[in-house]
Amino acid sequence: MKWTDDKVNELERLTEKGFTAKQIASIMEISVKSAEEARHRYGILGNGDWVKWGDDKVNRLQELVYKGFSNEAISKILSKEFDESIEGKSVENARQRHGVLKHCLEKDSEIKLYDKAIHLRPDNYMVCCDHHSPYHSERWINRSLQIADVMGIEKCIIPGDLIDNDFIKFYPNPRVEDNSTFDREAKGTRPVFEALDYFKEVILIKGNHEDRVNRATDGKIQARHLFEIIGREIWERKFRYSVYDKLFVGDKWIIVHPRSYSQISASVAVRLAEKFHRHVLNAHGHFFAMRYDRSGQYMGVDLGGMYDMRKVGYVNLKTTTHPLWNNGFAVITADNKVHLFHENTDWKYYGVD
Ligand SMILES: [Fe+2]
Ligand SMILES: [Fe+2]
Numbered sequence: 001m002k003w004t005d006d007k008v009n010e011l012e013r014l015t016e017k018g019f020t021a022k023q024i025a026s027i028m029e030i031s032v033k034s035a036e037e038a039r040h041r042y043g044i045l046g047n048g049d050w051v052k053w054g055d056d057k058v059n060r061l062q063e064l065v066y067k068g069f070s071n072e073a074i075s076k077i078l079s080k081e082f083d084e085s086i087e088g089k090s091v092e093n094a095r096q097r098h099g100v101l102k103h104c105l106e107k108d109s110e111i112k113l114y115d116k117a118i119h120l121r122p123d124n125y126m127v128c129c130d131h132h133s134p135y136h137s138e139r140w141i142n143r144s145l146q147i148a149d150v151m152g153i154e155k156c157i158i159p160g161d162l163i164d165n166d167f168i169k170f171y172p173n174p175r176v177e178d179n180s181t182f183d184r185e186a187k188g189t190r191p192v193f194e195a196l197d198y199f200k201e202v203i204l205i206k207g208n209h210e211d212r213v214n215r216a217t218d219g220k221i222q223a224r225h226l227f228e229i230i231g232r233e234i235w236e237r238k239f240r241y242s243v244y245d246k247l248f249v250g251d252k253w254i255i256v257h258p259r260s261y262s263q264i265s266a267s268v269a270v271r272l273a274e275k276f277h278r279h280v281l282n283a284h285g286h287f288f289a290m291r292y293d294r295s296g297q298y299m300g301v302d303l304g305g306m307y308d309m310r311k312v313g314y315v316n317l318k319t320t321t322h323p324l325w326n327n328g329f330a331v332i333t334a335d336n337k338v339h340l341f342h343e344n345t346d347w348k349y350y351g352v353d
Contacts, residue, residue, distance in 0.1 A: 001030055001034060003038055003041075003042070007028070007038075008038070008042050008044075010028060011024065011028070011035065011038055011039065011042070011044055012042075012044045014027060014028070015039060015044050021035050021036050021039070036085075037085055040085055040086060040087045040089075040090045041087050041089070042089065043087065043089030043090055043092065043093050053094050053097075053098065057078065057082060057094075058094070058098050058100070060078065060081065061074065061078065061091070061094060061095065061098070061100055062098075062100050064077060064078075065095065065100050065101075065102055066102075068102075070088075071088040071089075071091040071092050071095070072088040072091075074088075074091045075087055075088045075090065075091045078091070114244075116242075116244065117242065117244040117246055117247055117248065118203065118205070118240070118242045118244070118247040118248070119247070119248045119249075120157075120203065120247060120248070120249045120250075121249075121250065122249060122250035122252070122334050122335075122336060123155060123249075123334050124151070124152070124153050124154070124155070124331065124332070124333050124334055125153065125155050125156065125157050125249065125331065125332050126144060126147070126148050126153045126155070126156040126157070126199070126329065126331055127156075127157045127158075127159065127255060127281050127303065127329060127330045127331065127332060128140075128141075128144050128156065128157075128158060128303070128305075128306050128329035128330075129158055129159045129160055129161060129162075129207070129257065129283035129284075129303050129305055129306065129329075130160070130161040130207070130283055130284065130286060130303070130304075130305030130306060130307055131158070131161065131162050131163070131192055131305070131306040131307060132161055132163070132164040132209065132305070132306075132307040132312065133162060133163050133164060133185070133188060133189040133192045134164065134184065134185055134187070134188020134189055134192075134311075135164055135166075135188075135307055135308055135311035135312050136188075136192055136306055136307060136308060136311075137306055137307060137308035137327060138308075139308075140306045140308075140327045140329070141192065141195050141306055142195075143329075143341065143347070143352060144306070144329050144341075145195060145198050146350075146351075146352040146353070147329075147331065147339075147341060147350060147352060148198065148199070148331075150350055150351050150352065151331060151339070151350075153199075153331060154199060154200040154201070155199060155200060155201045155202075155203070156196060156199040156201070156202045156203070157202075157203045157205075157247070157249075157255055158196075158202060158203070158204045158205070159205050159207070159245075159246075159247070159255045159256060159257045159281065159282075159283040159303070160204075160205055160206055160207020160208070160209070160210060160245065160257030160283050160284065161207035161208070161209040161210070161257065161283065161284065161305070162192070162204055162207070162209075162210070163185065163189055163209060163210065163223070163226065163227070163230075164180075164185065164209055165185070165209050165210070165212040165213055165223070165226075166180040166185065167180040167181050167182045167184075167185055168182075168212050168213050168216045169212055169216075170212075170215070170216065182226070186226075186229060186230045189230050189231075190230060190231055193230060193231035193234045193235070194231075194234070196234070196238065197234050197238060199238065200238075201238060201240065202238050202239050202240070203239075203240045203242070203247065204239055204240070204241045204242070205241075205242045205244060205245060205246065205247050205255070205256075205257060206223065206241075206242065206243045206244070206245055206257070207245070207257040207283060207284060208257070208259070208284070210223035211223070213225075213226055222243075223241075224241055227239070227241070245257045245258065245259070246258075248278070249332065250336065251278075252278060252279055252336045253278055253279050253280075253281065253332060253336070254272065254276045254278045254279075254280055254281075255280075255281045255283075256272060256280060256281070256282055256283065257283040257284045258272065258282065258283075258284055260272075261284065261285060262285070263322060263323055265285065265287035265288070265289035265302050265323065266282075266287070266289035266290065266291040266300050266301070266302050268282055268284075268285060268300075268302075269281075269282035269285075269289070269291070269299075269300030269301055269302050270291050270292075270293045270298075270300030271300070272300065273293040273298035273299065273300040274293045274294060274295070274298070277297075277298065278298060279298050279299040279300075279301070279336075279338070280298070280299070280300045280301060281301050281303055281330055281332070281338075282300065282301060282302050282303060283303055283305070285302050286304065286305050286307070286325040286326070287302040287304065287323065287325065287326055288302055288303070288304035288326035288327070288328035288340075288342045288343075289301070289302040290302070290340060299338065301330060301338070301340065302328075303328055303329060303330055304325075304326045304327045304328025304329065304342060305325065305326075305327060305328070306327065306329065307325070307327070309324070309325050326342060326343060327342065327343060328340070328341055328342040328343070329341050
């Protein structure tokens with residue numbers, strides 16, 4: 001029969017209504033073969049019994065597309081291989097229907113994606129870092145607990161260097177008469193764990209000092225193994241640990257223990273704020289500072305730290321031009337405000353000794 005526009009439109013209408021080839025043939029008073037050929041020829045797709053492409057045909061289609069064959073060439077190959085009439089238009093429709101694209105790379109499902117940094121919901125958080133336990137400051141930890149108590153803070157974020165891992169560092173220890181051991185560090189760190197047990201949850205991210213054990217043992221022993229030895233019960237009950245050196249809070253904050261360092265306080269924090277378009281709470285530098293970035297939108301905060309500088313050998317035994325350190329910590333609130341605590345904070349205002 002001659003396929004006029006009216007006939008093709010009728011064929012399309014019936015196909016869209018879900019009629020099978022046999023039903024269409026009956027309605028239009030034509031043979032099933034004629035209906036089938038016309039649907040292929042005019043690229044009319046439907047849910048009919050003979051339109052559906054099975055996995056084997058789709059896979060072969062994908063293969064031929066990757067090899068660079070045209071739709072016309074593919075139609076000939078598939079017609080022959082599957083022993084049926086497949087037009088070029090039908091191939092084109094099948095490619096669209098099954099998402100078979102010429103430049104579509106298959107996903108490598110086995111390759112690791114580094115997109116697992118922690119994202120926390122906005123909430124009230126104590127943020128304190130760089131305890132360098134057992135060289136921590138009891139005074140500053142006590143201050144942070146008092147502030148948490150006064151402000152009703154139940155969650156604590158520690159952006160790295162909770163433990164010093166002095167015993168496993170690579171470079172020579174200047175305190176040759178007083179080399180550190182893991183036993184001593186573990187004993188000195190346990191009280192810090194007990195203090196942190198005050199919080200309902202502690203979120204720790206990895207600093208370069210946590211990383212020391214990993215580097216020294218070629219990854220065979222991780223900081224988390226040491227933390228388990230130091231205080232397994234509190235570690236398992238309270239801590240959440242990330243090997244990423246950053247975490248995100250809502251869409252306003254990034255809290256980080258970066259590889260970057262500058263002797264200019266707030267410099268790294270502000271540059272990270274400009275990079276991530278978030279307020280930055282920055283550990284690692286051991287300075288206390290706050291400065292807005294160039295846009296005037298984002299704060300770069302150096303958090304100071306919870307160390308006791310008098311306990312850190314290399315700072316005191318070796319003299320450099322590096323700036324001295326400041327203690328400090330911060331509280332961020334669910335409504336994205338920040339409270340900064342440092343040596344010149346009016347502690348009495350907060351009801352703290
Ligand atoms: Fe540090
Ligand atoms: Fe650090």
